[in-house]
Structure formats: C-alpha cells, structure tokens
Amino acid sequence: MIQLENVTKTYPKASRPSLDDVSVGIEKGEFVFFIGPSGSGKSTIIKLLLHEVAPTRGKVVVNTKDVTTLRSWKVPHFRRSIGCVFQDFRLLPNRTAYENVAFALEVIGKTKAVARRVVPEVLELVGLGGKEHRYPHELSGGEQQRVAVARAFVNRPLILLADEPTGNLDPDTSIEIMRLLDRINRTGTTVVMVTHDSNIVNQMRRRVIEIESGRIVRDQARGVYG
C-alpha cells in the first residue's frame, strides 16, 4: 500500500536531511506508528505521502501510484484516496459538525443528497450521534477530533494519516480517539500515525517504526515506545 524506497528529503537551507535514505513498506490494512523525538523527520513522512513536499531523492509509492512523478494537476484526485487528521483538528469554526463533514464531500463534487445520506452515518460511527448541529466551539477537544476523523473517513479512503492526533487531548480522551482509529483500521483502512505519546503506543501494541535524525532505528511488529 505504501512504499518508501531510499527516500532522502533535505529542505532548502537545512544543514542535514530530515529523512536520510529511508526505505519502508506498509501493507494494506496495517496500523503503523511512526515515533521519535521532535524534529526526527516523522512529520516529513506524512507530507511526502500527501505530496505536500517532494523527496530530494528516492521513490514514494502510495496505493500503487508513484507519487514522485505525479503531475501536479493529478494531486487533488490522488488525495481523495487519503484521509488526514491533525493535532489541531483543522475544523472550520463557522460550520457545524455536520457541515464540516459535508463540506469535504461537496468540494470534491458530491451532491447534497449524497452528503445527507453518508454524513449522519459517519458521525454516528465516530460517536457524535445527536451532536451534528453543534459548532466546533461547542464541542470538547475529543469531540472536535472525532469530527476531524469523520471528515477524513467520510470518503472511505484507503489510507488514514494521523499526525499527532492526540497531541492536544488528555490521556482518557486520547484513548477514545485511538479506539476510534482502531475501529476504522478494522474496516480495512491502512492507518499511519505519527506520535510521541508513549502511553498510547504501549497500549496498542501495533507495528512501531522509530526514527531518529532522519533514519529508521527500529521497525518492530507489536512494538512498544521503547
């Protein structure tokens, strides 16, 4: 599902590469944690997979598509097969939970009728049934992140990327979000999560890839934070 082949990424003006000759493969349906200290290059992986940045060297293959050679006008369509969740939720403050999720559908050309059918369903799935018409400021942090997960998942992507999704949440709420991601993973969606929350990694016991100074130092099935 995801292949990084000898990927090096050096940002302009950076003294050393963020990722240095990284090779890793992730199968369909896997749940993978990327861990490591701040600035180790974890988030660069998410950006590479989304084609927000291009690798300096090497090849990135997502869903059998070579992202490195993807034409820029094809990027939007490519991103529809990837859902994405961030630490800061990135919800639209002037839209309700329902509208936030529906917005993601409408801007990729789905009709209002489709939105009316699938949005309540996905909000129910993430446990927000009955709170469809609340605005983000009327929801707790955990609930806001659930809206974000619903938005990422509503289009049934093949891959869900999560960049520190529990970074702004307390431990209990974090675990609820993890249960949700786990449930999404069980539907067959590949989940790639970047985190430095050792608690969560230790509880989930999933594949752990540890990065330090842009290199993979550990790749362990059913691993712990270490």
Add this chain to the structure above:
Amino acid sequence: MRLKYVLNEVLVGLWRNVTMTIAMIITMSVSLFMLGASVLLYMQVDQMKNYYYGEIEVSIFLRSDVTDAQRAAIDSTISGNPLVSKKTYETRQEAFTRFQQLWADSPDFVKSVGPDSLPESFRVKLKDPEKYKSFADQISGMEGIQDVIDQRTLLDKVFNIFNGFQVGSLGVAAFMAVAALLLVGNTIQVAAYSKRREVAVMKLVGASNWFIQAPFVLEAVVAGVIGAVIGFAVLFVGKVVLLDHKLQALTSILTPVHNGNVWLMLPLLMGVGAVVSAVTAWITLRFYLKV
C-alpha cells in the same frame, strides 16, 4: 450544486470586502472608459481618413502672368501623367464665384476681394493620394506654376491632433489599468487570506484546483465586468451629451460618430475587463494558494 456554491462564494467574497470591491470597480471603470474612448477615437480617425482622402485634391495654382503656352503645357503634362485619375480646370471667374458662395455669410470680406485676386488653377485627383510627393516633384518645376498644394498635408495636421488625443487616452487607460490590476491582486490576496482555513481543508480532501480557484477568479471577473459596464455607460452618456448636443457643431466636421460603434465598445470593454481581471487573479493565486 457546485455552480450554486461557486456563485454564492463569489457574492459573499465581493460583499465581505466591499470597500475594496468598490475601489476596484471604480479604477477598472475609469481605465476601461479611457480605453473605450481611445478605441472610438481611433475608429473615428480611420473613418475620417477614408472619407476625406477620397475627396481630397491637389491644387495647382497658376501665376497671374501665366501665358497660354505655359498653361497648355501644364495641362498636357497633367493629362499625360499616369498618377492622375481626374482633372478639372477652374478659371479666375469660377474661383471667385465659388469664393463668394463659400463666404456668403461675410459680405464685407467678399467685397474686399476682387475677381482678379484669386488665381486660376487645375484641380487634380490622384489615383492614389499617397503618391502626392512624386506627382508634385514632376509638376512643380514647370513654368507658370505659383504653388502646388496638397489638401492632404492640411488634413494630416488635424489627424495628428486626434492621434495625440488617442495615444494620450490610451496612456491614461494603461496608467489606470496598473492601479486597477494592483487592486485586483490585493483584493484576491485579502480574499484568499480570509478563506485560508477553507482553502486548507479543500486542498487536504482533494478538491480540484479549479474548484478552489474559481470563486476567487470569478470575483475578480465580476468586478471587472461591472467596471466595464460602468465605463461603457459613462462613454455612452458622454457621447450623447457632448457630441450629439453640446458640441454638435464639431460633429459636422468630424463625420458623425455612429451609435453602432459606441455599442461595439460594450463587448470589447467587458471582454478586456473580464480577461485582464481573470488573468491577474489567477496569477495572484499562483503565488498565494500553492497546491
């Protein structure tokens, strides 16, 4: 649905930043008005050239002491010249009669001129008025000729003034266009900034580039078209008030300005306003909405 969404975004966008929108429309309309005036003037000069150049003659005035032999020589030279399409001869008496008719409004002036003060002349129409120079060179050395005058050189002076006006208004149009384009760019930047969250989400979930950019570009296009319509309205009212009423006397010399030509400015100005705004907006977005 998508069309409705885009149109709604355009209206909200224009209204959100309404002072900037108005400034954009005003500068756009002044610039397009000047452009329209310039194009109209150009068309007018062109039309006048066609009209007058078809009418103009070269006048060959003869000296008062011209002999019959000299006159006959001149006559045959003109008739034999391949450049000439038509030739008429005007006696002193004919010239005087014509002069009396021309200045019938000023009898005192007519009285001061006697029938002998006006020279006899040949009036020649050339096949190609542009060839005046070579014709004049061939004829002006002959005995008995006082002066060879081409009406064209007189007309050219008038046309040069019009051309000056035309270039001037084109210059002002370009100058205003710079201001208008900077305002378009600025408005688009502000709009992109105020919608940065929506744009970020749209990029994230894979909305196509045109869908992200269309509301911004259309916002500029709508402002450009409104500016064009206002500019055209000013042009049209100006034409009716000034040329058809206040300065009507001028139009009798100018050859009339056809309403059809003025109407032609509407699609022209709208097209220029729309395309120029769209391109400016699109270029601005390339810098501010990297995809």
